[in-house]
Amino acid sequence: MSVQTSDTIDTRQEFAARILDWYDRSARVLPWRVPPGSNAVPDPYRVWMAEVMLQQTTVAAVAGYFERFTVRWPTVADLAAADDADVMAAWAGLGYYARARNLLACARAVVAEHGGRFPDNEAALRALPGVGDYTAAAVAAIAFGQPAVVVDANIERVIARHRLIETPLPAAKRGIKAALAPLVPAARPGDFVQALMDLGAGICTPRSPACAICPVMADCRARGRADIERLPVKPAKKAKPQRHGVAHWIERDGCIWLVRRPEKGMLGGMRALPGGEWSGTPVESELSESGIAQVDHGFTHFDLRLTLVRGETPPEGPDAAGEGEWWPLSTLDAAGLPTLYRKLIDRLRETDG
DNA sequence: AAGACGTGGGC
DNA sequence: TGCCCAAGTCT
Numbered sequence: 001m002s003v004q005t006s007d008t009i010d011t012r013q014e015f016a017a018r019i020l021d022w023y024d025r026s027a028r029v030l031p032w033r034v035p036p037g038s039n040a041v042p043d044p045y046r047v048w049m050a051e052v053m054l055q056q057t058t059v060a061a062v063a064g065y066f067e068r069f070t071v072r073w074p075t076v077a078d079l080a081a082a083d084d085a086d087v088m089a090a091w092a093g094l095g096y097y098a099r100a101r102n103l104l105a106c107a108r109a110v111v112a113e114h115g116g117r118f119p120d121n122e123a124a125l126r127a128l129p130g131v132g133d134y135t136a137a138a139v140a141a142i143a144f145g146q147p148a149v150v151v152d153a154n155i156e157r158v159i160a161r162h163r164l165i166e167t168p169l170p171a172a173k174r175g176i177k178a179a180l181a182p183l184v185p186a187a188r189p190g191d192f193v194q195a196l197m198d199l200g201a202g203i204c205t206p207r208s209p210a211c212a213i214c215p216v217m218a219d220c221r222a223r224g225r226a227d228i229e230r231l232p233v234k235p236a237k238k239a240k241p242q243r244h245g246v247a248h249w250i251e252r253d254g255c256i257w258l259v260r261r262p263e264k265g266m267l268g269g270m271r272a273l274p275g276g277e278w279s280g281t282p283v284e285s286e287l288s289e290s291g292i293a294q295v296d297h298g299f300t301h302f303d304l305r306l307t308l309v310r311g312e313t314p315p316e317g318p319d320a321a322g323e324g325e326w327w328p329l330s331t332l333d334a335a336g337l338p339t340l341y342r343k344l345i346d347r348l349r350e351t352d353g
Numbered sequence: 354a355a356g357a358c359g360t361g362g363g364c
Numbered sequence: 365t366g367c368c369c370a371a372g373t374c375t
Binding site: 051055056057096098131133134152153154155193194201206207237298 | 366367368369370371372373374
Binding site for chain 1: 354356357358359360361362363364
């Protein structure tokens with residue numbers, strides 16, 4: 001599918017000029033960002049760290065994590081030398097935990113294969129763990145000033161509307177990228193990318209876009225359409241199944257028994273309360289109401305009702321699933337438990353005292 | 354290539 | 365309340 005650009009008011013240069021001019025006046029101030037007009041040089045490590053944290057995650061949720069990570073591990077070499085458990089615990093609560101495992105693997109690859117410096121081109125970045133099409137292009141543009149074609153959900157929305165691309169995602173991705181490519185300026189490509197993302201986040205929003213103050217409304221093909229919120233067209237969502245599970249509260253001498261979940265799968269590599277598989281049928285303790293706490297937690301592709309029961313002893317022997325450790329109750333907050341378990345324990349404290 | 358993979362906030 | 369959504373990647 002080809003996208004016509006010859007009928008626009010803006011020339012290619014004018015589009016970028018309007019975007020950059022708007023950015024110079026309206027750029028968000030963010031901890032990982034070099035402000036427009038600053039002479040500071042972006043640190044590729046910080047740019048990469050922020051991009052990974054921001055995958056499918058809001059700016060507000062990332063800010064505190066970014067601060068803690070970069071203070072604790074100021075360079076990629078520091079992160080590469082960190083203990084896996086410390087990094088996983090520090091990531092707890094941010095979600096999509098494969099990112100934390102890949103973050104560490106990537107840092108170690110940069111040290112082992114690139115002498116501790118991030119590669120400056122999209123192809124080499126793309127080969128690093130946890131770095132996909134988006135992140136490779138974003139780091140190339142923002143950290144290294146390369147005119148990469150960066151497409152995230154914000155830019156998808158901006159371009160799908162501006163060019164009135166009605167093809168449903170993800171098929172529309174190719175056309176969106178093709179439409180964006182000729183608009184990327186040779187100068188300030190990193191600011192251009194960040195400007196487009198700010199525009200999508202603040203002006204060209206999913207609902208109630210502020211078209212009246214958009215810097216490129218003049219030639220936006222979706223402007224004024226009653227159904228502009230429909231763009232980009234997304235596939236229908238599937239129903240989420242309900243699952244049920246049990247977690248065990250095993251306490252001894254002021255300590256609680258924690259396990260580490262397998263690397264693959266849900267909450268992979270994270271500390272957790274011991275428990276069985278999560279299945280489609282209610283657990284016995286749920287039906288008999290013998291649990292000491294319960295939580296309903298929504299994941300991306302299923303809902304979970306987790307029931308906490310008091311246990312006597314940890315599983316013993318080599319057949320016990322996963323390794324475990326006695327963790328002092330007084331420092332349980334520092335264990336780095338995923339939100340699911342933190343919620344469950346909060347519920348226990350509310351009711352149990 | 355469709356599904357797995359977390360969480361919190363906005364409306 | 366419940367649904368939608370967010371600077372995606374991996375398999």
